[in-house]
Amino acid sequence: MKGNFPVEKFQDIRTPFYYYDTELLRTTLRTINEEAGRHENFVVHYAVKANANPTLLRIIREAGLGVDCVSGGEIEAAMKAGFNPSGIVYAGVGKSDWEINLGLDNNIFCFNVESLAELEVINELAAAKGKKANVAFRINPNVGAHTHANITTGLAENKFGIAMRDMVPVIRKAEEMANVEFVGLHFHIGSQILDMGDFIALCNRINDLQEELEREHIKVENINVGGGLGIDYEHPNRVPVPDFKALFDTYGRHLRLRPGQKLHFELGRSVVGQCGSLITRTLYIKQGEVKKFAIVDAGMTDLIRPALYQAYHKIENISSDEAPETYDVVGPICESSDVFAKQIELNKTRRGDLIAMRSAGAYGEIMASQYNCRQLPKGYTDEEL
Numbered sequence: 001m002k003g004n005f006p007v008e009k010f011q012d013i014r015t016p017f018y019y020y021d022t023e024l025l026r027t028t029l030r031t032i033n034e035e036a037g038r039h040e041n042f043v044v045h046y047a048v049k050a051n052a053n054p055t056l057l058r059i060i061r062e063a064g065l066g067v068d069c070v071s072g073g074e075i076e077a078a079m080k081a082g083f084n085p086s087g088i089v090y091a092g093v094g095k096s097d098w099e100i101n102l103g104l105d106n107n108i109f110c111f112n113v114e115s116l117a118e119l120e121v122i123n124e125l126a127a128a129k130g131k132k133a134n135v136a137f138r139i140n141p142n143v144g145a146h147t148h149a150n151i152t153t154g155l156a157e158n159k160f161g162i163a164m165r166d167m168v169p170v171i172r173k174a175e176e177m178a179n180v181e182f183v184g185l186h187f188h189i190g191s192q193i194l195d196m197g198d199f200i201a202l203c204n205r206i207n208d209l210q211e212e213l214e215r216e217h218i219k220v221e222n223i224n225v226g227g228g229l230g231i232d233y234e235h236p237n238r239v240p241v242p243d244f245k246a247l248f249d250t251y252g253r254h255l256r257l258r259p260g261q262k263l264h265f266e267l268g269r270s271v272v273g274q275c276g277s278l279i280t281r282t283l284y285i286k287q288g289e290v291k292k293f294a295i296v297d298a299g300m301t302d303l304i305r306p307a308l309y310q311a312y313h314k315i316e317n318i319s320s321d322e323a324p325e326t327y328d329v330v331g332p333i334c335e336s337s338d339v340f341a342k343q344i345e346l347n348k349t350r351r352g353d354l355i356a357m358r359s360a361g362a363y364g365e366i367m368a369s370q371y372n373c374r375q376l377p378k379g380y381t382d383e384e385l
């Protein structure tokens, strides 16, 4: 089964470009709100780094989500899309002074702090403005997600987060500082996680840490468990909406929230991943010794995930219904890793045929580069065409 695309409307658009199905995005957001809404005190943020397309941001804001930013640029993009700064959480191992000041000036909800050195700078910069910054500590829970090595972030030796053994001393430090307010703990163990056991492991770890903090009489108002829920790259049509019920119910069942405590999520990929496709045009069919190459006009500059993580994207020829043949699908960039897929079945493909790379709504358009002096791909929604 192929996706449903308005192929006629694509004919005059310069390829490659991203195409977003806003109806699917809205269905996804409705599901998130319904399933999170069954649990008291669950708060959902959208991780802007997955995709900052302004139209998508507006739709996500209209659904009432908060935002998770990892840079000053993302804070600006979120505010431009109309998000209220009081719903912004800001994470990142390397926040520069202007970025911290931007957060302070706009009174964002919380800085997710990843080191003692950063805490000290936030305290100083807040003091200079006569403000008090809300801070949560990103704790490295040493929980390994069963996912690609480049996207697991929760192991002990990692640039992200504060080690568990440093948690209490760092909180004590914050309590002594005049211009920061300790408001919670933050975790994020990785991405493209489909095994609920990974989230259960995180819940168990957080339960232990909470008991330790209670023994120290430290009160935690907010727990933030980050993002990480995966999507079904193999079956974008059969499973267009990720299993948010499983995610929220897993946390509801396994994480022992204290009365009044809020549980925050920062969902990226699972919100926007399935609603986007990269649309590219076939330039040439090249017959190799044994293989046939479909050379398309999109490259790793437009969608880097296959080259960077050996990621799989389902590829469909949306111009052809002829009998399938086997192709390697490759881009025009001067890098041998500029390969989207090897030995896959496509309906017989000819020069000019439009090809859809599915499940490209997250970490697609936003990761595009201009290597080889290429233009950045544009993003269009169904509403704009």
Ligand SMILES: *Cc1c(COP(=O)(O)O)cnc(C)c1O
Residues within 6 Å of the ligand: 047, 049, 050, 068, 070, 091, 188, 190, 191, 192, 226, 227, 228, 229, 266, 267, 268, 269, 270, 362
């Ligand atoms: C990347 C990131 C997210 C979102 O991750 P997804 O796997 O896309 O859901 C959430 N929180 C933090 C801190 C991140 O770095």
